[in-house]
Amino acid sequence: MATPLEKARKDPESMKARILHIARRFFGEYGYHGTTTRMIAKEAGIDSSTLHYHWGDKKDLYEAVIVDINKDLGQKLIAVEKRIHGLPLDQRMAIAIDAMTDYLFKFPEVSNLVLFHYFSKTRDALDLRVPEFTADIARSMGLTRDRKTTSPRAKIEVLAVMNAIHNFISGEKFFRPIVNLNRKDYISIVKETLKFVLIGSFVEREKKQKSS
Amino acid sequence: MATPLEKARKDPESMKARILHIARRFFGEYGYHGTTTRMIAKEAGIDSSTLHYHWGDKKDLYEAVIVDINKDLGQKLIAVEKRIHGLPLDQRMAIAIDAMTDYLFKFPEVSNLVLFHYFSKTRDALDLRVPEFTADIARSMGLTRDRKTTSPRAKIEVLAVMNAIHNFISGEKFFRPIVNLNRKDYISIVKETLKFVLIGSFVEREKKQKSS
DNA sequence: TTACTTTTCCATCAAACGATGGAATCAATG
DNA sequence: CATTGATTCCATCGTTTGATGGAAAAGTAA
Numbered sequence: 043m044a045t046p047l048e049k050a051r052k053d054p055e056s057m058k059a060r061i062l063h064i065a066r067r068f069f070g071e072y073g074y075h076g077t078t079t080r081m082i083a084k085e086a087g088i089d090s091s092t093l094h095y096h097w098g099d100k101k102d103l104y105e106a107v108i109v110d111i112n113k114d115l116g117q118k119l120i121a122v123e124k125r126i127h128g129l130p131l132d133q134r135m136a137i138a139i140d141a142m143t144d145y146l147f148k149f150p151e152v153s154n155l156v157l158f159h160y161f162s163k164t165r166d167a168l169d170l171r172v173p174e175f176t177a178d179i180a181r182s183m184g185l186t187r188d189r190k191t192t193s194p195r196a197k198i199e200v201l202a203v204m205n206a207i208h209n210f211i212s213g214e215k216f217f218r219p220i221v222n223l224n225r226k227d228y229i230s231i232v233k234e235t236l237k238f239v240l241i242g243s244f245v246e247r248e249k250k251q252k253s254s
Numbered sequence: 255m256a257t258p259l260e261k262a263r264k265d266p267e268s269m270k271a272r273i274l275h276i277a278r279r280f281f282g283e284y285g286y287h288g289t290t291t292r293m294i295a296k297e298a299g300i301d302s303s304t305l306h307y308h309w310g311d312k313k314d315l316y317e318a319v320i321v322d323i324n325k326d327l328g329q330k331l332i333a334v335e336k337r338i339h340g341l342p343l344d345q346r347m348a349i350a351i352d353a354m355t356d357y358l359f360k361f362p363e364v365s366n367l368v369l370f371h372y373f374s375k376t377r378d379a380l381d382l383r384v385p386e387f388t389a390d391i392a393r394s395m396g397l398t399r400d401r402k403t404t405s406p407r408a409k410i411e412v413l414a415v416m417n418a419i420h421n422f423i424s425g426e427k428f429f430r431p432i433v434n435l436n437r438k439d440y441i442s443i444v445k446e447t448l449k450f451v452l453i454g455s456f457v458e459r460e461k462k463q464k465s466s
Numbered sequence: 467t468t469a470c471t472t473t474t475c476c477a478t479c480a481a482a483c484g485a486t487g488g489a490a491t492c493a494a495t496g
Numbered sequence: 497c498a499t500t501g502a503t504t505c506c507a508t509c510g511t512t513t514g515a516t517g518g519a520a521a522a523g524t525a526a
Binding site for chain 2: 071072073074075076154157158159160161162163164165174176194195197198199201202203205206209210212213216217220221222223227231232234235236238239240241242243244246247
Binding site for chain 4: 467468469470471472473474475476477478479480481482483484485486487488489490491492493494495496
Protein backbone atom coordinates (compact mmCIF):
# COMPACT_ATOMS: atom_id res chain seq x y z
CA MET A 43 0.00 0.00 0.00
CA ALA A 44 2.90 2.32 0.69
CA THR A 45 3.74 4.13 -2.54
CA PRO A 46 7.30 5.29 -3.15
CA LEU A 47 6.15 8.84 -2.45
CA GLU A 48 4.65 7.95 0.90
CA LYS A 49 7.86 6.19 1.83
CA ALA A 50 9.91 9.22 0.90
CA ARG A 51 7.65 11.57 2.81
CA LYS A 52 7.94 9.45 5.93
CA ASP A 53 11.70 9.18 5.93
CA PRO A 54 13.21 12.54 4.95
CA GLU A 55 16.72 11.18 5.38
CA SER A 56 16.37 8.54 2.70
CA MET A 57 17.89 8.94 -0.72
CA LYS A 58 14.41 8.81 -2.20
CA ALA A 59 13.39 11.84 -0.17
CA ARG A 60 16.66 13.59 -0.88
CA ILE A 61 16.14 13.25 -4.62
CA LEU A 62 12.52 14.33 -4.36
CA HIS A 63 13.47 17.43 -2.44
CA ILE A 64 16.10 18.46 -4.94
CA ALA A 65 13.79 17.65 -7.84
CA ARG A 66 11.16 19.97 -6.35
CA ARG A 67 13.59 22.85 -6.41
CA PHE A 68 14.89 22.24 -9.93
CA PHE A 69 11.53 21.57 -11.55
CA GLY A 70 10.27 24.67 -9.78
CA GLU A 71 13.05 26.88 -11.05
CA TYR A 72 13.59 25.57 -14.57
CA GLY A 73 10.32 23.80 -15.33
CA TYR A 74 9.93 20.29 -16.64
CA HIS A 75 11.87 20.61 -19.88
CA GLY A 76 14.38 23.03 -18.40
CA THR A 77 15.39 20.47 -15.79
CA THR A 78 17.50 17.47 -16.71
CA THR A 79 17.79 14.30 -14.71
CA ARG A 80 21.53 14.86 -14.76
CA MET A 81 21.12 18.24 -13.03
CA ILE A 82 19.17 16.67 -10.21
CA ALA A 83 21.53 13.72 -9.90
CA LYS A 84 24.60 15.96 -9.84
CA GLU A 85 23.10 18.15 -7.12
CA ALA A 86 22.30 15.03 -5.12
CA GLY A 87 25.83 13.74 -5.64
CA ILE A 88 24.66 10.57 -7.31
CA ASP A 89 24.65 9.03 -10.75
CA SER A 90 21.59 9.62 -12.87
CA SER A 91 21.00 5.88 -12.99
CA THR A 92 20.60 5.88 -9.22
CA LEU A 93 17.92 8.48 -9.66
CA HIS A 94 16.26 6.24 -12.20
CA TYR A 95 16.51 3.33 -9.79
CA HIS A 96 14.53 5.21 -7.14
CA TRP A 97 11.94 7.09 -9.15
CA GLY A 98 11.83 5.58 -12.62
CA ASP A 99 11.48 7.82 -15.62
CA LYS A 100 11.74 11.58 -15.52
CA LYS A 101 8.01 11.78 -16.05
CA ASP A 102 7.38 9.62 -13.00
CA LEU A 103 9.64 11.75 -10.83
CA TYR A 104 7.90 14.91 -11.97
CA GLU A 105 4.52 13.43 -11.19
CA ALA A 106 5.74 12.47 -7.73
CA VAL A 107 6.93 16.04 -7.21
CA ILE A 108 3.57 17.48 -8.20
CA VAL A 109 1.69 15.11 -5.94
CA ASP A 110 4.15 15.85 -3.14
CA ILE A 111 3.77 19.63 -3.22
CA ASN A 112 0.01 19.34 -3.52
CA LYS A 113 -0.08 17.25 -0.37
CA ASP A 114 2.00 19.83 1.44
CA LEU A 115 -0.19 22.62 0.17
CA GLY A 116 -3.37 20.79 1.11
CA GLN A 117 -2.11 20.15 4.65
CA LYS A 118 -1.13 23.77 5.06
CA LEU A 119 -4.52 24.98 3.85
CA ILE A 120 -6.29 22.71 6.33
CA ALA A 121 -4.08 23.96 9.14
CA VAL A 122 -4.83 27.56 8.26
CA GLU A 123 -8.53 26.82 7.97
CA LYS A 124 -8.55 25.60 11.57
CA ARG A 125 -6.89 28.77 12.80
CA ILE A 126 -9.33 31.13 11.15
CA HIS A 127 -12.54 29.18 11.62
CA GLY A 128 -15.27 31.32 13.16
CA LEU A 129 -13.47 34.64 12.92
CA PRO A 130 -14.92 37.62 11.04
CA LEU A 131 -14.09 37.88 7.35
CA ASP A 132 -11.42 40.57 7.50
CA GLN A 133 -9.47 38.70 10.16
CA ARG A 134 -9.96 35.42 8.37
CA MET A 135 -8.45 36.81 5.22
CA ALA A 136 -5.65 38.70 6.95
CA ILE A 137 -4.52 35.68 8.93
CA ALA A 138 -4.80 33.36 5.94
CA ILE A 139 -2.80 35.69 3.70
CA ASP A 140 -0.11 36.10 6.35
CA ALA A 141 0.15 32.40 7.03
CA MET A 142 0.14 31.30 3.41
CA THR A 143 2.65 33.97 2.43
CA ASP A 144 5.02 33.00 5.22
CA TYR A 145 4.72 29.35 4.32
CA LEU A 146 5.26 29.85 0.61
CA PHE A 147 8.22 32.16 1.06
CA LYS A 148 9.74 29.34 3.07
CA PHE A 149 9.03 26.80 0.31
CA PRO A 150 8.98 28.84 -2.89
CA GLU A 151 9.15 25.70 -5.05
CA VAL A 152 5.55 25.15 -4.14
CA SER A 153 4.47 28.40 -5.74
CA ASN A 154 6.85 27.84 -8.62
CA LEU A 155 5.44 24.45 -9.41
CA VAL A 156 1.83 25.49 -8.99
CA LEU A 157 2.29 28.36 -11.42
CA PHE A 158 4.24 26.23 -13.88
CA HIS A 159 1.42 23.78 -13.80
CA TYR A 160 -1.12 26.52 -14.47
CA PHE A 161 0.67 28.40 -17.16
CA SER A 162 2.70 26.03 -19.28
CA LYS A 163 2.30 22.98 -21.41
CA THR A 164 4.57 19.96 -21.58
CA ARG A 165 5.58 18.09 -24.69
CA ASP A 166 5.52 14.76 -22.91
CA ALA A 167 1.96 13.63 -22.42
CA LEU A 168 1.75 13.51 -18.68
CA ASP A 169 -1.70 13.57 -17.20
CA LEU A 170 -1.70 14.24 -13.52
CA ARG A 171 -4.86 14.77 -11.61
CA VAL A 172 -4.19 17.53 -9.17
CA PRO A 173 -6.39 18.01 -6.13
CA GLU A 174 -8.49 21.08 -6.47
CA PHE A 175 -8.62 23.47 -3.53
CA THR A 176 -10.64 26.36 -4.89
CA ALA A 177 -14.01 25.01 -3.78
CA ASP A 178 -12.75 24.26 -0.27
CA ILE A 179 -11.22 27.68 0.13
CA ALA A 180 -14.33 29.36 -1.19
CA ARG A 181 -16.36 27.50 1.42
CA SER A 182 -13.89 28.28 4.16
CA MET A 183 -14.03 31.97 3.27
CA GLY A 184 -17.81 31.95 3.23
CA LEU A 185 -18.07 32.75 -0.46
CA THR A 186 -20.53 29.94 -1.14
CA ARG A 187 -24.21 30.46 -0.45
CA ASP A 188 -25.16 26.89 -1.16
CA ARG A 189 -23.38 24.30 0.95
CA LYS A 190 -22.79 21.88 -1.86
CA THR A 191 -22.07 23.82 -5.01
CA THR A 192 -19.59 26.62 -5.52
CA SER A 193 -20.38 29.26 -8.12
CA PRO A 194 -17.90 30.02 -10.93
CA ARG A 195 -17.66 33.55 -9.60
CA ALA A 196 -16.62 32.37 -6.15
CA LYS A 197 -14.01 30.04 -7.63
CA ILE A 198 -12.59 32.79 -9.79
CA GLU A 199 -12.34 35.01 -6.75
CA VAL A 200 -10.42 32.35 -4.87
CA LEU A 201 -8.08 31.86 -7.81
CA ALA A 202 -7.46 35.60 -7.95
CA VAL A 203 -6.46 35.65 -4.31
CA MET A 204 -4.32 32.52 -4.38
CA ASN A 205 -2.53 33.53 -7.55
CA ALA A 206 -1.82 36.98 -6.24
CA ILE A 207 0.10 35.35 -3.41
CA HIS A 208 1.92 32.79 -5.54
CA ASN A 209 3.03 35.49 -7.96
CA PHE A 210 5.00 37.47 -5.43
CA ILE A 211 6.76 34.37 -4.17
CA SER A 212 7.69 32.99 -7.58
CA GLY A 213 8.42 36.40 -8.97
CA GLU A 214 10.71 37.47 -6.17
CA LYS A 215 13.93 37.24 -8.17
CA PHE A 216 12.34 39.46 -10.80
CA PHE A 217 10.25 41.83 -8.70
CA ARG A 218 12.65 42.48 -5.85
CA PRO A 219 15.24 44.24 -8.03
CA ILE A 220 12.42 46.39 -9.40
CA VAL A 221 11.44 47.64 -5.97
CA ASN A 222 15.03 47.49 -4.79
CA LEU A 223 14.43 46.04 -1.34
CA ASN A 224 16.15 43.39 0.73
CA ARG A 225 14.36 40.12 1.21
CA LYS A 226 12.90 40.96 4.60
CA ASP A 227 11.44 44.27 3.48
CA TYR A 228 10.18 42.72 0.28
CA ILE A 229 8.28 40.06 2.17
CA SER A 230 6.76 42.53 4.56
CA ILE A 231 5.68 44.97 1.87
CA VAL A 232 4.24 42.13 -0.19
CA LYS A 233 2.14 40.99 2.76
CA GLU A 234 0.93 44.51 3.42
CA THR A 235 0.03 45.10 -0.19
CA LEU A 236 -1.72 41.77 -0.60
CA LYS A 237 -3.86 42.46 2.43
CA PHE A 238 -4.58 45.98 1.26
CA VAL A 239 -5.55 44.99 -2.28
CA LEU A 240 -7.36 41.75 -1.58
CA ILE A 241 -9.34 42.24 1.61
CA GLY A 242 -11.09 45.57 1.07
CA SER A 243 -13.51 44.60 -1.66
CA PHE A 244 -14.65 41.42 0.03
CA VAL A 245 -15.29 43.09 3.36
CA GLU A 246 -17.14 45.94 1.72
CA ARG A 247 -19.38 43.53 -0.16
CA GLU A 248 -20.16 41.62 2.99
CA LYS A 249 -21.19 44.83 4.72
CA LYS A 250 -23.63 45.66 1.96
CA GLN A 251 -25.05 42.16 1.95
CA LYS A 252 -25.66 42.22 5.70
CA SER A 253 -27.26 45.63 5.66
CA SER A 254 -29.74 44.60 3.01
CA MET B 255 19.91 50.86 -38.46
CA ALA B 256 16.97 48.58 -39.16
CA THR B 257 17.36 45.55 -36.94
CA PRO B 258 15.96 42.20 -38.10
CA LEU B 259 13.15 42.63 -35.60
CA GLU B 260 12.15 46.02 -36.93
CA LYS B 261 12.12 44.63 -40.43
CA ALA B 262 9.90 41.77 -39.39
CA ARG B 263 7.52 44.04 -37.53
CA LYS B 264 7.13 46.29 -40.55
CA ASP B 265 6.45 43.53 -43.05
CA PRO B 266 4.14 40.99 -41.42
CA GLU B 267 4.02 38.93 -44.63
CA SER B 268 7.71 38.18 -44.65
CA MET B 269 9.12 34.85 -43.62
CA LYS B 270 10.97 36.60 -40.82
CA ALA B 271 7.70 37.86 -39.38
CA ARG B 272 6.01 34.54 -39.96
CA ILE B 273 8.66 32.73 -37.95
CA LEU B 274 8.58 35.34 -35.20
CA HIS B 275 4.85 35.04 -34.87
CA ILE B 276 4.93 31.28 -34.58
CA ALA B 277 7.85 31.43 -32.18
CA ARG B 278 5.85 33.75 -29.92
CA ARG B 279 3.12 31.17 -29.61
CA PHE B 280 5.41 28.20 -29.00
CA PHE B 281 7.72 29.89 -26.54
CA GLY B 282 4.62 31.16 -24.77
CA GLU B 283 3.04 27.74 -24.48
CA TYR B 284 6.04 25.51 -23.84
CA GLY B 285 8.63 27.91 -22.52
CA TYR B 286 12.18 28.30 -23.78
CA HIS B 287 13.44 24.78 -23.15
CA GLY B 288 10.10 23.20 -23.95
CA THR B 289 10.17 24.67 -27.43
CA THR B 290 12.47 23.24 -30.10
CA THR B 291 13.57 25.05 -33.22
CA ARG B 292 12.22 22.09 -35.15
CA MET B 293 8.74 22.60 -33.71
CA ILE B 294 8.70 26.19 -34.88
CA ALA B 295 10.15 25.33 -38.28
CA LYS B 296 7.69 22.53 -38.82
CA GLU B 297 4.75 24.77 -37.96
CA ALA B 298 6.08 27.36 -40.39
CA GLY B 299 6.49 24.69 -43.05
CA ILE B 300 10.20 25.33 -43.44
CA ASP B 301 13.45 23.62 -42.61
CA SER B 302 15.05 24.48 -39.30
CA SER B 303 18.09 25.75 -41.14
CA THR B 304 15.93 28.35 -42.83
CA LEU B 305 14.88 29.48 -39.40
CA HIS B 306 18.52 29.74 -38.45
CA TYR B 307 19.22 31.71 -41.60
CA HIS B 308 16.68 34.36 -40.58
CA TRP B 309 17.08 34.62 -36.85
CA GLY B 310 20.37 32.98 -35.94
CA ASP B 311 20.59 30.85 -32.83
CA LYS B 312 17.61 29.78 -30.75
CA LYS B 313 18.71 32.22 -28.08
CA ASP B 314 18.63 35.09 -30.56
CA LEU B 315 15.15 34.19 -31.73
CA TYR B 316 13.90 34.02 -28.18
CA GLU B 317 15.36 37.41 -27.39
CA ALA B 318 13.68 38.83 -30.47
CA VAL B 319 10.38 37.38 -29.31
CA ILE B 320 10.73 38.94 -25.87
CA VAL B 321 11.61 42.33 -27.31
CA ASP B 322 8.74 42.01 -29.75
CA ILE B 323 6.03 41.31 -27.19
CA ASN B 324 7.36 44.02 -24.92
CA LYS B 325 7.04 46.53 -27.72
CA ASP B 326 3.47 45.44 -28.33
CA LEU B 327 2.69 45.62 -24.65
CA GLY B 328 4.27 49.04 -24.31
CA GLN B 329 2.29 50.42 -27.23
CA LYS B 330 -0.94 49.03 -25.83
CA LEU B 331 -0.25 50.55 -22.42
CA ILE B 332 0.38 53.95 -23.97
CA ALA B 333 -2.84 53.70 -25.97
CA VAL B 334 -4.81 52.83 -22.87
CA GLU B 335 -3.17 55.61 -20.93
CA LYS B 336 -4.43 58.13 -23.44
CA ARG B 337 -7.99 56.86 -23.14
CA ILE B 338 -8.13 57.09 -19.37
CA HIS B 339 -6.18 60.28 -18.85
CA GLY B 340 -8.03 62.74 -16.65
CA LEU B 341 -10.84 60.40 -15.59
CA PRO B 342 -11.56 59.62 -11.94
CA LEU B 343 -9.72 56.67 -10.43
CA ASP B 344 -12.50 54.11 -10.49
CA GLN B 345 -13.21 54.72 -14.16
CA ARG B 346 -9.52 54.80 -14.97
CA MET B 347 -9.01 51.40 -13.45
CA ALA B 348 -12.18 49.88 -14.89
CA ILE B 349 -11.40 50.98 -18.43
CA ALA B 350 -7.77 49.95 -18.16
CA ILE B 351 -8.66 46.51 -16.83
CA ASP B 352 -11.25 46.01 -19.55
CA ALA B 353 -8.95 47.14 -22.33
CA MET B 354 -5.91 45.20 -21.19
CA THR B 355 -7.93 42.06 -20.57
CA ASP B 356 -9.50 42.21 -24.02
CA TYR B 357 -6.12 42.79 -25.60
CA LEU B 358 -4.38 39.99 -23.77
CA PHE B 359 -7.13 37.48 -24.40
CA LYS B 360 -6.59 38.25 -28.06
CA PHE B 361 -2.83 37.73 -27.81
CA PRO B 362 -2.40 35.31 -24.93
CA GLU B 363 1.21 34.63 -25.86
CA VAL B 364 1.99 38.05 -24.44
CA SER B 365 0.79 37.06 -20.99
CA ASN B 366 2.38 33.66 -21.32
CA LEU B 367 5.76 35.07 -22.13
CA VAL B 368 5.62 37.79 -19.51
CA LEU B 369 4.83 35.25 -16.82
CA PHE B 370 7.44 32.81 -18.07
CA HIS B 371 9.94 35.58 -17.88
CA TYR B 372 8.92 36.42 -14.33
CA PHE B 373 8.72 32.95 -12.90
CA SER B 374 11.28 30.72 -14.51
CA LYS B 375 14.96 30.45 -15.05
CA THR B 376 16.78 29.38 -18.19
CA ARG B 377 19.81 27.14 -18.39
CA ASP B 378 21.27 29.11 -21.24
CA ALA B 379 22.69 32.38 -20.00
CA LEU B 380 20.55 34.86 -21.85
CA ASP B 381 20.45 38.34 -20.44
CA LEU B 382 17.69 40.42 -21.88
CA ARG B 383 16.93 43.83 -20.59
CA VAL B 384 13.19 44.15 -20.57
CA PRO B 385 11.53 47.54 -20.49
CA GLU B 386 9.95 48.16 -17.15
CA PHE B 387 6.41 49.48 -17.10
CA THR B 388 5.57 49.46 -13.40
CA ALA B 389 6.73 53.01 -12.74
CA ASP B 390 4.85 54.40 -15.74
CA ILE B 391 1.64 52.64 -14.80
CA ALA B 392 1.96 53.77 -11.20
CA ARG B 393 2.28 57.35 -12.41
CA SER B 394 -0.60 56.96 -14.82
CA MET B 395 -2.79 55.60 -12.04
CA GLY B 396 -1.81 58.41 -9.73
CA LEU B 397 -0.10 56.17 -7.22
CA THR B 398 3.05 58.30 -7.09
CA ARG B 399 3.15 61.33 -4.83
CA ASP B 400 6.49 62.51 -6.07
CA ARG B 401 6.73 63.12 -9.81
CA LYS B 402 10.12 61.55 -10.24
CA THR B 403 10.39 58.61 -7.93
CA THR B 404 7.99 55.73 -7.46
CA SER B 405 7.78 54.09 -4.07
CA PRO B 406 8.31 50.33 -3.70
CA ARG B 407 4.79 50.08 -2.36
CA ALA B 408 3.31 51.71 -5.46
CA LYS B 409 5.30 49.41 -7.73
CA ILE B 410 4.21 46.33 -5.83
CA GLU B 411 0.61 47.46 -6.16
CA VAL B 412 0.99 47.83 -9.90
CA LEU B 413 2.57 44.39 -10.14
CA ALA B 414 -0.31 42.92 -8.17
CA VAL B 415 -2.83 44.38 -10.59
CA MET B 416 -0.95 43.50 -13.78
CA ASN B 417 -0.23 39.96 -12.65
CA ALA B 418 -3.82 39.37 -11.64
CA ILE B 419 -4.78 40.07 -15.23
CA HIS B 420 -1.99 38.02 -16.83
CA ASN B 421 -2.85 35.05 -14.64
CA PHE B 422 -6.35 34.63 -15.92
CA ILE B 423 -5.23 34.82 -19.52
CA SER B 424 -2.35 32.38 -19.21
CA GLY B 425 -4.25 30.16 -16.85
CA GLU B 426 -7.34 29.87 -19.01
CA LYS B 427 -6.75 26.30 -20.10
CA PHE B 428 -6.41 25.32 -16.46
CA PHE B 429 -8.96 27.60 -14.80
CA ARG B 430 -11.76 27.37 -17.29
CA PRO B 431 -12.42 23.67 -16.70
CA ILE B 432 -12.50 24.41 -12.98
CA VAL B 433 -15.29 26.96 -13.34
CA ASN B 434 -16.79 25.01 -16.22
CA LEU B 435 -17.64 27.93 -18.48
CA ASN B 436 -17.35 28.55 -22.20
CA ARG B 437 -14.75 30.98 -23.34
CA LYS B 438 -17.07 33.95 -23.65
CA ASP B 439 -18.51 33.55 -20.17
CA TYR B 440 -15.07 32.92 -18.73
CA ILE B 441 -13.76 36.16 -20.15
CA SER B 442 -16.69 38.16 -18.92
CA ILE B 443 -16.61 36.72 -15.41
CA VAL B 444 -12.87 37.25 -15.24
CA LYS B 445 -13.30 40.90 -16.13
CA GLU B 446 -16.04 41.36 -13.57
CA THR B 447 -14.05 39.68 -10.85
CA LEU B 448 -10.87 41.57 -11.62
CA LYS B 449 -12.70 44.86 -11.40
CA PHE B 450 -14.45 43.82 -8.22
CA VAL B 451 -11.32 42.62 -6.46
CA LEU B 452 -8.86 45.20 -7.68
CA ILE B 453 -10.67 48.51 -7.78
CA GLY B 454 -12.42 48.68 -4.41
CA SER B 455 -9.42 49.07 -2.15
CA PHE B 456 -7.76 51.75 -4.25
CA VAL B 457 -10.91 53.86 -4.51
CA GLU B 458 -11.59 53.51 -0.80
CA ARG B 459 -8.07 54.66 0.04
CA GLU B 460 -8.38 57.65 -2.24
CA LYS B 461 -11.58 58.69 -0.52
CA LYS B 462 -9.89 58.59 2.86
CA GLN B 463 -6.92 60.55 1.61
CA LYS B 464 -9.09 63.27 0.11
CA SER B 465 -11.25 63.62 3.21
CA SER B 466 -8.24 64.08 5.46
C1' DT C 467 19.92 35.15 -71.71
C1' DT C 468 23.55 35.71 -68.09
C1' DA C 469 25.46 36.98 -63.77
C1' DC C 470 24.68 37.76 -59.14
C1' DT C 471 22.19 37.72 -54.71
C1' DT C 472 18.89 35.95 -51.64
C1' DT C 473 16.47 32.31 -49.86
C1' DT C 474 15.53 27.43 -49.01
C1' DC C 475 16.48 22.67 -48.36
C1' DC C 476 19.28 18.39 -47.67
C1' DA C 477 22.71 15.88 -45.26
C1' DT C 478 25.10 15.73 -41.40
C1' DC C 479 27.66 16.84 -37.12
C1' DA C 480 28.63 17.20 -32.10
C1' DA C 481 26.63 17.65 -27.80
C1' DA C 482 23.09 16.75 -24.55
C1' DC C 483 19.50 13.98 -23.03
C1' DG C 484 16.76 10.06 -21.12
C1' DA C 485 17.32 5.53 -20.36
C1' DT C 486 19.38 0.71 -19.55
C1' DG C 487 22.30 -3.54 -18.51
C1' DG C 488 25.42 -5.19 -15.65
C1' DA C 489 29.21 -5.06 -12.51
C1' DA C 490 30.58 -3.35 -7.96
C1' DT C 491 29.49 -2.04 -3.37
C1' DC C 492 27.04 -1.94 0.85
C1' DA C 493 23.74 -3.74 4.46
C1' DA C 494 21.30 -7.16 6.78
C1' DT C 495 20.68 -11.94 8.20
C1' DG C 496 21.79 -16.50 9.20
C1' DC D 497 31.97 -16.26 7.67
C1' DA D 498 28.74 -16.79 3.49
C1' DT D 499 24.38 -15.56 1.28
C1' DT D 500 21.06 -12.72 -0.16
C1' DG D 501 18.94 -8.47 -1.36
C1' DA D 502 19.21 -3.52 -1.85
C1' DT D 503 21.72 0.23 -3.56
C1' DT D 504 25.10 2.70 -6.37
C1' DC D 505 28.11 3.52 -10.17
C1' DC D 506 30.19 2.89 -14.82
C1' DA D 507 29.83 2.35 -19.62
C1' DT D 508 27.03 2.85 -23.20
C1' DC D 509 22.97 2.98 -26.22
C1' DG D 510 19.45 5.36 -29.19
C1' DT D 511 17.22 9.87 -29.77
C1' DT D 512 16.67 14.45 -29.80
C1' DT D 513 18.42 18.92 -30.21
C1' DG D 514 20.88 23.01 -31.87
C1' DA D 515 23.72 24.14 -35.34
C1' DT D 516 26.45 24.21 -39.93
C1' DG D 517 28.31 23.62 -44.77
C1' DG D 518 27.09 23.43 -49.16
C1' DA D 519 24.14 22.44 -53.00
C1' DA D 520 19.72 23.65 -55.09
C1' DA D 521 16.13 26.84 -56.04
C1' DA D 522 14.07 31.31 -56.42
C1' DG D 523 14.42 36.02 -57.19
C1' DT D 524 16.66 40.30 -59.32
C1' DA D 525 18.97 43.22 -62.56
C1' DA D 526 21.78 43.88 -66.59
